Amino acid sequence: MNNITALRLGIVLAIAALLVLTGCSDGDKKLDANTEPAVNNTAEPAATDPEPVDPPAVDPPQFIAPLTGLPQDHEAKLRPIAVMVNNFAAARPQSGLPNADMVWEVLAEGGITRLVAVFQSTESTSPIGPIRSNRPYLIRIGEAYHAVLAHAGASTDGYDLLQHHNKDYLDEITNAGAYFYRESFRKAPHNLYSNLEKLRAGAAKKNYKETVDIPTYPWSETGAADAGTSASEVELHFLLKDYVVSYTYDPAAKLYNRFVNGKPHTDLETKAQLTAANLVVLGAKHKTYDDYGRLEINLESGGPAKLFQLGKLIDCEWVRAGDGVIRLMKDGQELPFVPGRTFYHIVPMTPTFDSHVKLGTGA
Numbered sequence: 001m002n003n004i005t006a007l008r009l010g011i012v013l014a015i016a017a018l019l020v021l022t023g024c025s026d027g028d029k030k031l032d033a034n035t036e037p038a039v040n041n042t043a044e045p046a047a048t049d050p051e052p053v054d055p056p057a058v059d060p061p062q063f064i065a066p067l068t069g070l071p072q073d074h075e076a077k078l079r080p081i082a083v084m085v086n087n088f089a090a091a092r093p094q095s096g097l098p099n100a101d102m103v104w105e106v107l108a109e110g111g112i113t114r115l116v117a118v119f120q121s122t123e124s125t126s127p128i129g130p131i132r133s134n135r136p137y138l139i140r141i142g143e144a145y146h147a148v149l150a151h152a153g154a155s156t157d158g159y160d161l162l163q164h165h166n167k168d169y170l171d172e173i174t175n176a177g178a179y180f181y182r183e184s185f186r187k188a189p190h191n192l193y194s195n196l197e198k199l200r201a202g203a204a205k206k207n208y209k210e211t212v213d214i215p216t217y218p219w220s221e222t223g224a225a226d227a228g229t230s231a232s233e234v235e236l237h238f239l240l241k242d243y244v245v246s247y248t249y250d251p252a253a254k255l256y257n258r259f260v261n262g263k264p265h266t267d268l269e270t271k272a273q274l275t276a277a278n279l280v281v282l283g284a285k286h287k288t289y290d291d292y293g294r295l296e297i298n299l300e301s302g303g304p305a306k307l308f309q310l311g312k313l314i315d316c317e318w319v320r321a322g323d324g325v326i327r328l329m330k331d332g333q334e335l336p337f338v339p340g341r342t343f344y345h346i347v348p349m350t351p352t353f354d355s356h357v358k359l360g361t362g363a
Helices: 003-031 136-143 156-164 195-206
Strands: 081-086 101-109 114-121 149-152 167-173 233-237 245-252 254-259 279-281 286-288 295-297 305-309 312-320 326-330 342-347 355-362
Touching: 081 136, 081 195, 101 136, 101 295, 136 149, 136 156, 136 295, 149 195, 149 305, 167 195, 233 342
Parallel strands: 081 149, 101 342, 149 167, 279 342
Antiparallel strands: 081 114, 101 114, 233 245, 233 355, 245 254, 279 305, 286 295, 305 312, 312 326
């Protein structure tokens, strides 16, 4: 065998040996069928953009209180109760006014005002009072809400309306004394109180309707004051020089804080200052018709009005609508209220309507 032949034979044998080793390796791999493939843990995952997340849907409130526009977790069907609340100096601070949906301030005899507190959406059993007597124009305010009227006594004309014109009322003196009580920390007549639990029990005892058609109002979070005049301070005069009601607007709370003669008007129970989302001032003709100073107030013919909300004023007019409710109108459209409590104030037209209202900007 020459050298070339021997060299060729060696190459062939080496290749054969290599093939045998390779086959054995592949066989070993086939024998271990459960062997996991190697994973390169150092590889970076593919970059992906995060999926956009929509904000959770907010369902509109199912129920709205008809006299405040505020959301409720139940339908408020109960009939309103309109309570005649004493506003004499010896009766302040009163109880229960923060729970009223709407409060009306109206002149009574001697230049003193009386409050008509209308309760509908609340289930509070806190005291309400002191409670005083009724008048025809106060009856007219309460019956616009189809309310049961709660009071202690009435003028002669007031009793005529109540007793001979099918009014639903609870009078501590003549027909419902058991549903009122007197407190010892004040002297009569400034110490008569009740609460909604007692008054509703009295109405049920007399078989008055528990539910009625309750007036509705337009409501708007932005109100009607977009084009209004700045009015962060409001001062109101009725008749007496030593009685001044004023309000200061709190932009953080979006509420007007109420003052009497420069001091906060507070609630006796909670000590909290009275507040309102809407202030309404109505001009109406007043007439004294007897020596006692009893008044006739024309709440039928309409007249000038001012609406304060969100720190602004809108001059408008009031009308007695076909449903009996006083509504605020401008350019043929009813003005909306900001959701919350509304305080109404009825002032005389003499010497002028505007003379009873003084504005400030808080500057």
